[in-house]
Amino acid sequence: MKFIAHRGLYDEKIGENTLSAIDNAFNNGFYGVEVDLRKTKDNKVILIHDSFISRVSDGFGLVKNLTYNELLKYNFGKKTKERIPLLNDVINKYHNWFFLLELKEKINIEELNLNNKNTYYLSSFNQAFLNNIPKSNKYKKGIINYVYNTNINLKEYDFIMVLDSFITDKVFEYYEKHNIEVIIYGVGNKINLNLSENNRQKVKYVI
Numbered sequence: 001m002k003f004i005a006h007r008g009l010y011d012e013k014i015g016e017n018t019l020s021a022i023d024n025a026f027n028n029g030f031y032g033v034e035v036d037l038r039k040t041k042d043n044k045v046i047l048i049h050d051s052f053i054s055r056v057s058d059g060f061g062l063v064k065n066l067t068y069n070e071l072l073k074y075n076f077g078k079k080t081k082e083r084i085p086l087l088n089d090v091i092n093k094y095h096n097w098f099f100l101l102e103l104k105e106k107i108n109i110e111e112l113n114l115n116n117k118n119t120y121y122l123s124s125f126n127q128a129f130l131n132n133i134p135k136s137n138k139y140k141k142g143i144i145n146y147v148y149n150t151n152i153n154l155k156e157y158d159f160i161m162v163l164d165s166f167i168t169d170k171v172f173e174y175y176e177k178h179n180i181e182v183i184i185y186g187v188g189n190k191i192n193l194n195l196s197e198n199n200r201q202k203v204k205y206v207i
Helices: 019-027 087-093 169-177 197-202
Strands: 002-006 032-039 045-047 098-103 119-124 140-145 159-163 181-185
Touching: 002 019, 002 098, 019 032, 019 087, 032 087, 045 087, 087 098, 119 159, 140 181, 159 169, 169 181, 169 197
Parallel strands: 002 032, 032 098, 098 119, 119 140, 140 159, 159 181
Antiparallel strands: 032 045
């Protein structure tokens, strides 16, 4: 299993989805990071989870109503000041790392401007956000799912993310049969997956 840090490795001193959180994850042995993507008013792709900025910054307002330059006025860090990162700056800073990019809204693949420096997995809870993302050998495309759901058109995806409390051998083997990679999320500090040893060894990434 390879460990992926959720929103980077953040804590009471480091803000989530910041460059410091990403650095902290890589410096502490994580294989990769999961980060959240939204667009600003002027169509810049930035790292932020919420649709509003007040929870993670000293500012107020909706991301979609603010330009990137307006967002730069606010602090998104904790112990030290952090400016909200552009996806483009992030993926060009790092080399040979794993990035799981969660689309929090509809973003065209061209707007992500992905390079060949890293490994990219694109995901979302909302299938509509992924409909305009074609399958490609430059990245993998997957859906985030809470439960065992057979209504998803699996031919559209390379992987599925399953909540740790819902994973079972039956669920795992169903997706394996359909050549869908299973990523487990929600693991936290304890790994207690309800899987046989054989299937546990097949799980490549946990978040």
